Amino acid sequence: MNIAIASGKGGTGKTTVAMALATCYARNSLSVALLDCDVEEPNVNLFLKAGIDTTEPVSVLIPEVDEPSCNGCGECERICAFNAIVLVRAKPLLFAEMCHSCGGCYHVCPERAIKEIGKEIGFIESGTRDGIAYAGGRLNIGEAMSPPLIREVKRRHSDSGTRIIDSPPGTSCPAVEAVKDSDFVVLVTEPTPFGLNDLNLAAGAVRALGIPFGVVVNRADIGGDSFTAEYAKRGYDIIASIPHSREIAEGYSRGDCVSYIVERFRAEIENIASYAEHQARRNARV
Amino acid sequence: MKIAITTSGRDLTSPIDERFGRASGFIIFDTETGAHEYLDNKQNLQAAQGAGIQSAKTVMDAGVSVLITGNVGPKAYATLSAGGVEIFLKNGGTVDDAIVEYKAGSLSKTGGANVEGHW
Numbered sequence: 001m002n003i004a005i006a007s008g009k010g011g012t013g014k015t016t017v018a019m020a021l022a023t024c025y026a027r028n029s030l031s032v033a034l035l036d037c038d039v040e041e042p043n044v045n046l047f048l049k050a051g052i053d054t055t056e057p058v059s060v061l062i063p064e065v066d067e068p069s070c071n072g073c074g075e076c077e078r079i080c081a082f083n084a085i086v087l088v089r090a091k092p093l094l095f096a097e098m099c100h101s102c103g104g105c106y107h108v109c110p111e112r113a114i115k116e117i118g119k120e121i122g123f124i125e126s127g128t129r130d131g132i133a134y135a136g137g138r139l140n141i142g143e144a145m146s147p148p149l150i151r152e153v154k155r156r157h158s159d160s161g162t163r164i165i166d167s168p169p170g171t172s173c174p175a176v177e178a179v180k181d182s183d184f185v186v187l188v189t190e191p192t193p194f195g196l197n198d199l200n201l202a203a204g205a206v207r208a209l210g211i212p213f214g215v216v217v218n219r220a221d222i223g224g225d226s227f228t229a230e231y232a233k234r235g236y237d238i239i240a241s242i243p244h245s246r247e248i249a250e251g252y253s254r255g256d257c258v259s260y261i262v263e264r265f266r267a268e269i270e271n272i273a274s275y276a277e278h279q280a281r282r283n284a285r286v
Numbered sequence: 287m288k289i290a291i292t293t294s295g296r297d298l299t300s301p302i303d304e305r306f307g308r309a310s311g312f313i314i315f316d317t318e319t320g321a322h323e324y325l326d327n328k329q330n331l332q333a334a335q336g337a338g339i340q341s342a343k344t345v346m347d348a349g350v351s352v353l354i355t356g357n358v359g360p361k362a363y364a365t366l367s368a369g370g371v372e373i374f375l376k377n378g379g380t381v382d383d384a385i386v387e388y389k390a391g392s393l394s395k396t397g398g399a400n401v402e403g404h405w
Binding site: 082083084086088089091093095098 | 333335340342361365368369370
């Protein structure tokens with residue numbers, strides 16, 4: 001069972017909610033994994049502080065051309081939808097960072113002049129702490145293609161009963177890759193115009209993916225009541241509201257806000273946990 | 287010899303387009319005959335990625351050995367260099383100005399990309 005925590009807007013509290021949920025499930029003796037899929041800016045383990053047992057590099061396949069075997073026919077260029085391989089003066093010129101690893105050029109080359117080689121794009125760290133199994137991806141600096149790494153992080157701890165996926169912000173490929181195949185999505189928002197705009201985008205993406213979702217309003221008391229009406233108008237299911245608190249912000253900056261939140265907002269967190277688990281189970285069954 | 291000049295218009299009096307990959311179009315000028323033609327670049331304007339690479343292909347397919355544009359990114363530069371195209375930078379002015387300055391030798395040739403991709 002996978003529960004993704006997503007947001008649209010960055011900085012609304014995804015990781016805080018993900019950590020709080022994982023802590024809550026672990027305390028209820030459920031088998032829980034926390035997967036940091038925000039591979040461009042992973043931060044789960046700043047809070048979880050799990051000891052790292054394994055570090056594995058993650059590679060994607062890119063083409064390599066054996067120039068003497070190439071007759072310059074241009075089939076590789078024609079099939080590439082991403083302009084990653086072009087023929088200049090009848091010689092293929094490769095832009096590895098634009099390759100989406102589809103293998104098309106490798107398959108169409110009539111001269112068998114292309115082979116696929118591994119290119120490391122990042123790594124995954126795994127560990128465990130306080131009953132929470134952890135895996136987090138980290139994309140190499142300068143690397144553009146995060147979805148293959150996110151996909152790989154999501155394969156970790158497949159034996160855990162409940163897997164919480166901390167997603168990247170936004171609604172583009174990385175966010176979709178993290179959220180898709182989830183049984184339930186928790187969208188964390190804040191009551192600001194920016195927060196609402198991006199919540200609407202994220203909700204649209206999650207609806208298009210056909211995944212049920214609920215909304216957690218973080219710093220719920222900062223934006224006034226007008227947002228409540230907006231949420232209702234769009235049919236959002238508000239699972240919990242967490243008020244703004246200086247204690248959380250101070251704890252967050254020290255990296256130890258989670259235990260505080262779980263104690264101080266126990267009812268809210270337990271509510272999110274049981275609701276998400278119930279919805280995810282219901283969805284996983286159908 | 288043929289020269290490509292990026293332009294936001296369609297003729298010699300049109301302004302230079304400072305973009306290369308996503309230029310509106312190119313004037314291809316033949317220094318021997320003085321003839322010119324216009325090449326549209328609309329499809330690259332919409333490209334999700336690799337616009338610079340495809341624009342480079344477009345001008346190389348037109349047989350140019352010199353490009354005059356405002357800015358050139360790393361992938362466009364790599365592609366043009368592989369094709370042996372010399373790149374001269376000029377911002378502002380018209381296509382005609384660019385041709386005159388090129389002939390007078392007063393344009394500076396670039397030995398690398400002068401902007402990042404997606405600037």
